[in-house]
Amino acid sequence: MYYEEFTQGQHFKSRSRRITATDVENFTTQTWAVNPIFLDDERARERGLPSRVVPGALTFSYMIGLLYQLGIFDHILALASVSSLTFKAPVMVGDEIEAEAWVLETRETKNPERGIVKIGATCINKTRQTTCLECEMTFVMIRKKRQ
Numbered sequence: 001m002y003y004e005e006f007t008q009g010q011h012f013k014s015r016s017r018r019i020t021a022t023d024v025e026n027f028t029t030q031t032w033a034v035n036p037i038f039l040d041d042e043r044a045r046e047r048g049l050p051s052r053v054v055p056g057a058l059t060f061s062y063m064i065g066l067l068y069q070l071g072i073f074d075h076i077l078a079l080a081s082v083s084s085l086t087f088k089a090p091v092m093v094g095d096e097i098e099a100e101a102w103v104l105e106t107r108e109t110k111n112p113e114r115g116i117v118k119i120g121a122t123c124i125n126k127t128r129q130t131t132c133l134e135c136e137m138t139f140v141m142i143r144k145k146r147q
Contacts, residue, residue, distance in 0.1 A: 002075045003115030003141040006103050014066035016098040016126055019054050024093055027058045054091040059132055063123040066099040075142040077114055082137050089130040096126045104136065117141050 028034050033055050036043035041051045067073065091097060105118040118138045125132045 001072050003106065003117060003143045006106050006117045006141070008103050008105060010103040012067065012070050012072055012101045014070055014099040016096045017062060017066060018096045019062065019091060019093060021093045024052065024054055024058065027055060031057070033057065049090065050092065052093045054093060054095070056087045056133065059091050059097065059123060060085070062097060063099040063121060063133065067101055067121065077140040077142055080138040080140055082135055085133065085135040087133050089125060089128065089132050091125050091132050095128060097132065098124050098126055100124065113143055114140050115143055
């Protein structure tokens, strides 16, 4: 979407995605985030968790990816900031998540070729019926070319 296509209050809801053990293993290998609670059910249980936990950074990344699938970031120049990122509940391997987002604010910039869009987002764990994370993100978006 171009900057002009966003309106305050506009709401978006993604399809869902199940997070697999392979997803977690690939993520931890690529990022070196090799916490035992991400990789071993027994170690997670020793720490009071029911099973392996999905890294919060992976959950956040998948939330962004689910929103990308909606086409709302087709004309993005930059993710300028993420604020108020709060992890509310764990996501376990095998859980299904979905993303919801809404436009909080749009504003023009000095550059007539771009605009700012501030979006609130929530990631829902459909398996456990919980909100797993919330945040606000600010994007620099391309404007439609003027004729």
